[in-house]
Amino acid sequence: MVNIGVLVSGSGSNLQAIIDSVEAGSLKASIKVVISDNSQAYAIERAKKHGIPSVVLLKKGYSSREEFDKEVVRELKENGVELVVMAGFMRIISKVILEAFPMRIMNIHPSLLPAFPGLDVQKKALEHGVKFSGCTVHFVDEGLDSGPIVIQAAVPVLDADTPETLAKRILAEEHRIYPQAIQFFSEGRIEFSGRRVSIKKNAEPSATVENPLVTVFGTLNENSPP
């Protein structure tokens, strides 16, 4: 189980996917707080509907990015957050948050990084003519969409695609892999080797009890001839 805080700015469909996974029991996490920098964000409504505390912080109330981020950190710490989940948060975070949660901040980005960091990425993918795009869950570091990659999912780019149709296809994958990445973190299975992330096999006894088949197949695979 991990306590998470979700940072949002907009629709919050990824937040919804995380809420749904928690409620379905496939994601062992507790959403302690949702923080938005936009008072109109539909994500706030989603949090309210599920009884999750939410906070709106407006940048005009703060003299600098660092002052704003200090308040974000205060809210996160006060709510006992262990993992920060950025889900459509439209601000670049400063060292204030990075240093408070080292390798404890995840983001989702709608491209196969390192291709197309930044904004308007579906348009950039179409203009470049790539045949596949997708989404990336990564840890956040000081660069732009540049941190260690946890999971990626690819989707085809079709001839008739517009930025909107491609975004929709990618979003469906985002909703699948973001809860999965958080669950890996929750189970303590994420390992770093430099900037490479690998997912340890789940050796926890509780997993054996919850799903014996996983263990059986895992054992069979290990003993199979090469």
Ligand code: GRF
């Ligand atoms: C998603 O496309 C995500 O990849 C990007 O911002 C968008 C957020 O969408 N970082 P939503 O608010 O979760 O619906």
